[in-house]
Structures are given as structure tokens and as C-alpha cells.
Amino acid sequence: MLFLSSKEVLLIFLIIYLHGVMKKINKNAANGRVLNVTEEQKNVLNGSFMESAGQVSTLEYLDLSDNQMRGALPDLALFPSLRELHLGSNQFQGRIPQGIGQLSQLRILDVSSNRLEGLPESMGKLSNLESFDASYNVLKGTITESHLSNLSSLVDLDLSFNSLALKTSFDWLPPFQLQVISLPSCNLGPSFPKWLQNQHNYTVLDISLASISDTLPSWFSGFPPNLKILNLSNNQISGRVSDLIENTYGYSVIDLSSNNFSGPLPLVPTNVQIFYLHKNQFFGSISSICQSRTSPTSLDLSHNQFSGELPDCWMNMTSLAVLNLAYNNFSGEIPHSLGYLTNLKALYIRQNSFTGMLPSFSQCQGLQILDLGGNKLTGSIPGWIGTDLLNLRILSLRFNRLHGSIPSIICQLQFLQILDLSANGLSGKIPHCFNNFTLLYQDNNSGEPMEFIVQGFYGKFPRRYLYIGDLLVQWKNQESEYKNPLLYLKTIDLSSNELVGGVPEEIVEMRGLKSLNLSRNDLNGTVVEGIGQMKMLESLDMS
Ligand SMILES: *[C@@H]1O[C@H](CO)[C@@H](O)[C@H](O)[C@H]1NC(C)=O
Ligand SMILES: *[C@@H]1O[C@H](CO)[C@@H](O)[C@H](O)[C@H]1NC(C)=O
Ligand SMILES: *[C@@H]1O[C@H](CO)[C@@H](O)[C@H](O)[C@H]1NC(C)=O
Ligand SMILES: *[C@@H]1O[C@H](CO)[C@@H](O)[C@H](O)[C@H]1NC(C)=O
Ligand SMILES: *[C@@H]1O[C@H](CO)[C@@H](O)[C@H](O)[C@H]1NC(C)=O
Ligand SMILES: *[C@@H]1O[C@H](CO)[C@@H](O)[C@H](O)[C@H]1NC(C)=O
Numbered sequence: 001m002l003f004l005s006s007k008e009v010l011l012i013f014l015i016i017y018l019h020g021v022m023k024k025i026n027k028n029a030a031n032g033r034v035l036n037v038t039e040e041q042k043n044v045l046n047g048s049f050m051e052s053a054g055q056v057s058t059l060e061y062l063d064l065s066d067n068q069m070r071g072a073l074p075d076l077a078l079f080p081s082l083r084e085l086h087l088g089s090n091q092f093q094g095r096i097p098q099g100i101g102q103l104s105q106l107r108i109l110d111v112s113s114n115r116l117e118g119l120p121e122s123m124g125k126l127s128n129l130e131s132f133d134a135s136y137n138v139l140k141g142t143i144t145e146s147h148l149s150n151l152s153s154l155v156d157l158d159l160s161f162n163s164l165a166l167k168t169s170f171d172w173l174p175p176f177q178l179q180v181i182s183l184p185s186c187n188l189g190p191s192f193p194k195w196l197q198n199q200h201n202y203t204v205l206d207i208s209l210a211s212i213s214d215t216l217p218s219w220f221s222g223f224p225p226n227l228k229i230l231n232l233s234n235n236q237i238s239g240r241v242s243d244l245i246e247n248t249y250g251y252s253v254i255d256l257s258s259n260n261f262s263g264p265l266p267l268v269p270t271n272v273q274i275f276y277l278h279k280n281q282f283f284g285s286i287s288s289i290c291q292s293r294t295s296p297t298s299l300d301l302s303h304n305q306f307s308g309e310l311p312d313c314w315m316n317m318t319s320l321a322v323l324n325l326a327y328n329n330f331s332g333e334i335p336h337s338l339g340y341l342t343n344l345k346a347l348y349i350r351q352n353s354f355t356g357m358l359p360s361f362s363q364c365q366g367l368q369i370l371d372l373g374g375n376k377l378t379g380s381i382p383g384w385i386g387t388d389l390l391n392l393r394i395l396s397l398r399f400n401r402l403h404g405s406i407p408s409i410i411c412q413l414q415f416l417q418i419l420d421l422s423a424n425g426l427s428g429k430i431p432h433c434f435n436n437f438t439l440l441y442q443d444n445n446s447g448e449p450m451e452f453i454v455q456g457f458y459g460k461f462p463r464r465y466l467y468i469g470d471l472l473v474q475w476k477n478q479e480s481e482y483k484n485p486l487l488y489l490k491t492i493d494l495s496s497n498e499l500v501g502g503v504p505e506e507i508v509e510m511r512g513l514k515s516l517n518l519s520r521n522d523l524n525g526t527v528v529e530g531i532g533q534m535k536m537l538e539s540l541d542m543s
């Protein structure tokens with residue numbers, strides 16, 4: 001039912017006529033004045049719709065999201081009865097007009113994903129506003145108490161990814177109790193925002209990339225029972241976190257990465273799915289991990305100063321899909337129980353001091369990334385890599401102490417895109433079957449990004465998380481970390497070993513290969529003919 005006066009109906013159809021492409025107005029709102037022009041109907045309205053709208057004083061609900069509308073927003077005071085205004089995912093520009101302050105009934109304002117530049121202070125009058133989403137615009141300037149101090153109904157605040165600063169006086173008491181506090185890349189620092197002390201009911205707290213360089217205040221603990229997402233990453237926050245999250249449970253996502261946190265590994269909170277502590281100053285043993293009552297899906301402890309042997313208690317971390325322990329100071333053998341993680345998709349332990357032989361990972365048949373480079377591993381390359389890890393896309397064993405020959409069984413790895421066995425003691429001949437690596441053979445296939453989807457929650461909505469790991473690769477005479485290497489790289493690096501014999505002719509059939517390094521071995525014979533077929537080759541080292 002759509003209750004509109006004939007003037008409004010005429011007007012709306014006039015607008016539709018002007019912009020031509022709308023197929024259907026959603027008429028199913030229970031009551032009130034409704035104009036719904038959303039994505040599901042796949043409209044591509046463009047132009048400046050609202051300028052021609054005139055005054056529609058009774059309109060309560062307006063949804064123009066997911067179109068291609070551009071230009072400035074009109075004077076919103078023309079719609080004084082609006083309760084919901086959805087303008088997300090268009091190309092609106094300029095400032096949100098002052099007139100917004102007159103929409104005294106407004107409860108939901110969504111202007112996300114536009115090109116808006118400024119917020120007026122009159123926002124501060126919207127005492128009925130419950131949800132404000134201005135994420136992904138180009139908003140500039142400083143938000144002060146006057147923007148916020150009358151927003152007593154506000155529940156969801158999302159200002160993500162703008163260029164805003166939020167500055168309030170030291171002892172400001174917000175009039176609201178937020179459930180979603182989403183302020184990534186909003187400048188809140190340098191001190192830890194004290195007004196958070198007064199918030200007791202949030203499910204999402206994202207203050208990542210917020211220029212905070214401070215120690216964790218002692219009041220920042222005892223989180224709301226509903227907290228699902230805590231993201232403090234990419235700041236300079238220091239202090240110990242062991243007590244911070246020890247007694248909490250029910251989280252989905254905790255990301256404390258890229259800060260200056262220190263101290264021992266905190267207990268893995270019960271029910272956490274994503275637990276990121278990478279790029280901090282944590283130290284000591286991680287044997288407390290055995291006390292975890294549940295298993296995360298994704299655990300990243302890389303780039304810290306953890307040390308000692310890994311505990312051998314991984315068998316019941318059954319959900320673990322991504323485990324990243326790279327760039328620490330772990331030593332001893334890789335525990336056998338890691339091989340019982342049947343859901344494991346990526347294991348990164350590079351740049352530690354692991355010794356001994358590889359345990360069997362033959363039960364981890366979903367493994368796509370096995371990155372063991374930069375350790376002191378011994379023994380030969382085990383056959384189960386070729387027989388059981390048929391989904392492997394990256395195998396990096398570089399810079400270890402492996403010996404023996406390269407088993408031809410690894411040629412069964414159809415999806416292999418990066419094979420790095422450099423700087424070991426491998427001997428014997430290069431197998432004659434490298435043309436069996438399907439992805440390297442094809443030159444029409446650019447590879448897919450390395451992504452693992454981890455279920456999580458964002459406020460009330462389920463959300464998928466991607467894990468994009470990086471890899472240390474040497475090519476074009478440079479050793480670098482590549483983020484998402486499967487997008488760019490197809491490489492074979494067998495350099496700095498003791499390989500003998502000729503270069504197999506099949507090598508030139510790998511038309512998709514971008515980098516081949518066979519240097520620093522004892523290879524002989526003639527340079528393979530037909531190397532010109534390798535159209536994608538960007539780096540070749542036979543020295
Ligand atoms: C507007 O349309 C969208 C997509 O069809 C729908 O999800 C939403 O509930 C509608 N809103 C109203 C108030 O009808
Ligand atoms: C709107 O879309 C139509 C058809 O796609 C196009 O011809 C017109 O140039 C567009 N107008 C603007 C302002 O982008
Ligand atoms: C907030 O409300 C008070 C009282 O209603 C009013 O005096 C003040 O001007 C309002 N502030 C803003 C920024 O609108
Ligand atoms: C706290 O948040 C929950 C939703 O997570 C909501 O149902 C409840 O009303 C809120 N309580 C207060 C006191 O704001
Ligand atoms: C935490 O925030 C950073 C920066 O905004 C973002 O890149 C990262 O993906 C977030 N972490 C999670 C687990 O969503
Ligand atoms: C990091 O924390 C340590 C103490 O753990 C402190 O000495 C150092 O100054 C902090 N660095 C920065 C950049 O905050």
C-alpha cells in the first residue's frame with residue numbers, strides 16, 4: 001500500500017519518467033510514505049534525482065541506494081517527515097547540507113560509499129537518530145562534541161574509511177550507548193579515547209588505524225558481554241593484554257595486530273574465530289595454547305618474539321584453517337600433532353629456527369600453502385607431499401638443510417604455482433616431469449588470490465573474512481615479501497643446491513612460468529632449445 005497524494009504520485013512518476021530506467025516501486029511497506037529504489041531491482045538511476053523532487057513533505061522512507069546518482073545532495077529540509085534515508089552506494093558529492101538538522105524524525109541515515117566531503121554541525125540536532133553510516137566517503141575535518149552531544153538515541157555509528165578526526169574534551173560523557181562503534185581510519189589519538197569508558201553495550205569496537213599511541217588504560221577491560229568484534233590493529237598501543245581478554249568469551253574476531261603490545265601470549269578466548277596478534281612485541285613460550293577450550297579458525301602470531309619449542313597439543317585445535325607463526329624465534333622440532341589438523345589450509349612457519357625432519361602432514365589434504373622456509377630442517381623431501389597434498393599451491397622449503405633428490409612424485413601437484421626449494425643441499429637430477437604442473441603449463445590462467453573465508457559477524461550481520469597471507473620470494477634479483485603472491489607469481493626456484501645433469505627439455509613447456517632460477521647448481525649440458533616459447537617469463541637465472 002502506497003499512500004500518496006495525487007500531486008506526489010504525479011511527481012514520483014515524473015521523476016521516474018525523467019530517469020527512465022526504474023522498473024518497479026516496492027510497495028510492500030506496511031504503512032507510511034515509501035519510495036524504495038534499491039539494488040534488488042537492478043536500477044541504474046543516474047543524474048541528480050532529488051533536485052527535481054521538489055517538496056515531498058510527507059515522505060517518510062526514501063531508499064535510493066545502489067544507483068549511480070551524482071551531484072550534490074539537495075536541501076534535505078524539503079523532506080521534513082523522513083524517518084529513514086538510504087542513499088548508500090551512489091556518487092553523491094559535496095557536503096551533507098545543513099538542512100539535515102531539520103529532519104527531527106530521522107532514525108536511519110545511510111550515506112555510505114559516496115563521495116561526500118563534509119558533515120554539518122546541525123547533525124547534532126538529530127536526537128532521534130539511531131543509525132548513522134557514513135563509511136567509505138571522503139569526509140574531512142574534525143568531529144567534535146557539538147556534532148554528537150544531542151544524539152541521545154544513537155546506537156550504530158559507522159564512520160569507517162574517511163579522513164575524519166574525532167576530538168572531544170577529556171571528560172566528555174557521550175549521551176548515547178552505542179552497539180556498533182566502527183571508526184577505522186578515524187583519527188582518535190594520540191591518547192586512548194576516554195569516552196569509551198562510558199560505553200557498556202557494544203558488539204563491535206573497531207578503532208583500527210586511529211593514530212592512537214598510548215598504553216592500554218586500566219579501565220579498558222571487562223568488556224560488554226555481547227562483544228563480537230574487537231579491532232585495535234594498526235595503532236601504537238602498548239602494554240600487556242594477557243589480562244585484557246582472559247576472562248571473556250563469545251568473541252568472533254579479535255585483531256590486535258600491528259601495535260606495540262608485549263608480554264606473554266594471552267589465553268585464546270573461548271569461541272574466538274579470528275585471533276590476530278601479529279606484528280607486536282609478544283615474547284616467551286606459547287605452550288599456554290594447550291589450555292584453549294576452543295579452537296580458532298585463523299590464528300596469526302607472526303612477527304613477534306615468541307620463542308622455545310612448540311607444544312605438541314594441536315590435535316584438538318580442529319577448526320584451525322590458517323596458522324601463521326612466521327618471523328619468531330621458535331626452535332626444536334615441528335610437533336607431530338600439527339599434522340592432525342585436517343582442516344588446515346595454510347601453514348606459515350618461515351624464519352624461525354626449527355630443526356629436525358618434517359612430521360607428516362599427509363592428513364592435511366586441504367593444505368594449499370606450506371611455507372617452511374628459513375629454518376634448519378633436515379631430511380629429504382617426503383613423498384606424501386606429492387601423493388597427499390593434491391591441493392597445494394605454494395610449497396616453500398627455501399633456506400633449510402634438506403638433502404636427497406627432488407622426488408618426481410611432486411609433479412602430481414596440478415595446482416602448484418610457486419615451488420621454492422632454493423638454498424638447500426638437494427642433489428641428483430631435476431625430474432623430467434615439470435610439464436605436469438598444470439597451472440605453470442597454462443599461459444592463459446592468471447591464478448586466483450589466496451583467500452580463506454572465515455565466518456565472522458559484523459554487528460548483526462554475518463560476514464566473510466579473507467585471509468591474505470604474504471610470501472617471501474626471490475626473483476629479478478630481489479628478495480621481497482609479496483602480499484597475495486598467487487595473483488602475480490608463477491615461479492620455480494631450485495637455485496643454490498647441488499643438482500646435476502642437464503636442464504630437462506620439458507621446462508620450456510611451462511608457458512605460464514614467470515620466473516625460473518636454476519642458478520648455483522652443478523648443471524651441465526646445452527641451453528635448452530625453444531626457451532622462446534616461455535612467453536610469460538620475466539626472470540631467468542641459469543648462472
Ligand atoms: C526496499 O527494497 C529492498 C529490496 O527489495 C528490501 O530489502 C527492503 O526491505 C525494502 N524496504 C521497504 C521499506 O520496503
Ligand atoms: C545516465 O544514463 C544514461 C543512459 O545510460 C546516459 O545516456 C546519461 O549520459 C547518464 N547521465 C549522467 C548524468 O550520467
Ligand atoms: C542540543 O539540544 C539543546 C537542547 O535541546 C539545544 O539547546 C542545543 O542547541 C542542541 N545542540 C545542537 C548542536 O543542536
Ligand atoms: C544492549 O544491546 C543489545 C543488543 O546487542 C540491546 O538489545 C539492548 O537493548 C542494549 N541495552 C542497552 C541498555 O542499551
Ligand atoms: C582490522 O582493521 C584493519 C584496518 O582497518 C583491517 O585491515 C583488518 O582487516 C581488520 N581485521 C579484521 C579481522 O577484520
Ligand atoms: C613500545 O613498548 C615498549 C615497552 O614495552 C616501550 O619501551 C616503547 O617505547 C614502545 N614503543 C612505542 C613506539 O610506543
Ligand SMILES: *[C@@H]1O[C@H](CO)[C@@H](O)[C@H](O)[C@H]1NC(C)=O
Pocket residue numbers: 292293294295316317
Ligand atoms: C584438548 O585436549 C586437552 C587434553 O587432551 C583438553 O584439556 C582440552 O580441553 C581440549 N581442548 C579442546 C578444545 O577440546
Ligand SMILES: *[C@@H]1O[C@H](CO)[C@@H](O)[C@H](O)[C@H]1NC(C)=O
Pocket residue numbers: 305307308329331
Ligand atoms: C632466539 O632464541 C635463542 C635460543 O633458542 C637465543 O639464544 C636468541 O637470543 C634468541 N633470539 C632473539 C632475537 O630473541
Ligand SMILES: *[C@@H]1O[C@H](CO)[C@@H](O)[C@H](O)[C@H]1NC(C)=O
Pocket residue numbers: 408409410411412413414433436
Ligand atoms: C601428472 O599428473 C597426473 C594427475 O594429475 C598424475 O596421474 C600423473 O602421474 C602425473 N605424472 C607424473 C609424471 O607425475
Ligand SMILES: *[C@@H]1O[C@H](CO)[C@@H](O)[C@H](O)[C@H]1NC(C)=O
Pocket residue numbers: 442444445
Ligand atoms: C587455458 O587453456 C587450456 C588449453 O591449453 C584450456 O584447457 C583451459 O580451459 C584454458 N583456461 C582458461 C582459464 O581459459
Ligand SMILES: *[C@@H]1O[C@H](CO)[C@@H](O)[C@H](O)[C@H]1NC(C)=O
Pocket residue numbers: 422423474475476477478495496517519520539540541
Ligand atoms: C637466483 O637465486 C640466487 C640465490 O639462490 C639469488 O642470489 C639470485 O639473485 C636469484 N636470481 C634472480 C634473478 O633473482
Ligand SMILES: *[C@@H]1O[C@H](CO)[C@@H](O)[C@H](O)[C@H]1NC(C)=O
Pocket residue numbers: 500501502524525526
Ligand atoms: C653432465 O654431468 C654428468 C655427471 O654429473 C655426466 O655424466 C654427463 O656426461 C655430463 N654431460 C655433459 C653434456 O657434459
